[in-house]
Amino acid sequence: MSTQAPTFIQPLQSVVALEGSAAMFQAQVSGSPVPEVSWFRDGQVLSAAALPGVQISFSDGRAVLRIPAVTAAHSGRFSVRATNGAGQATSTAELLVTAETVPPNFLQRLQSSTVRQGSQVKLNVRVSGIPSPGVKFYREGAEIQSSTDFKILQEGDLYTLLIAEAFPEDSGTYSVIATNSGGRVTCTAELLVQGEEAVPAKKTKTTPQVRQPREEKVRLCKASTI
Structure with missing residues (x-):
């Protein structure tokens, strides 16, 4: 079985959330064997105990962290780290909580x-x-x-x-x-x-460009009398 170091196909994106609303980070990761995923906030390991109400899941390569109701205290830098026997990868994004809409x-x-x-x-x-x-x-x-x-x-x-x-x-x-x-x-x-242009059955000749004849001045000759 071949091994492949973890890679983030879809990295985390920074989030601006209204105070009291839900905020969610998600990332898509690949790797073989399937990586183990851990979350960090401002460099510290994140868990449900450290951040009450946080919901963390990992399924089919999709890592999700959801906070049902954010407060200003939740603002910070969030990271997700994927690790397997071939190596590790990390993706980081910011959460900004604001009272302004x-x-x-x-x-x-x-x-x-x-x-x-x-x-x-x-x-x-x-x-x-x-x-x-x-x-x-x-x-x-x-x-x-x-x-x-x-x-x-x-x-x-x-x-x-x-x-x-x-x-x-x-x-x-x-x-x-x-x-x-x-x-x-x-x-x-x-x-x-x-769509592709239809190919004509017969090749049509290119019509040559017709040159306009130059205007020739008509000279009027008077008959001379002898």
Whole structure:
């Protein structure tokens, strides 16, 4: 059985949470054998006893830490460490607890685009807000779930819908809705995926460019009389 050191496929993301609301950190880790996972807060080992109410789980490579109701005392640097016989990896992010609510706002909106069939497509938005908004992508009004073909990625305030290989049937209206306790915003863009052009049965000759004849001045000659 081959061994593989732990790797974070999806690292922790920093969280801004409203006081009294729930806050959650999650990360996706791979490795063989399956790594053991431990959590730390400001460098100290974290446990349910050290942080009352904290909920920690690890299943199918997904490590989750959830605090049902945060207070200002929960603010700090959280880390998750994955360890197996081949090595270890650590991912770290910040939790900021605030009493202020700021409605979501798009710092970068979706952009309409036209691509060729088979191209990789990235639809990006940047979203701010306190607490951190929940962000969902839609196509023609139907929510897109993250899958092999359509991956939803997050890096800080940047959210990306990654289409690994676009086809004409993926064309349409895409939208993003960002929501938190302060409000909700949406933005929309069009994606056009152009299919391969049909090859004509016969090659058509290229029509030569017709040059316009130069205007010739007509000379009027008077008949001379002898």
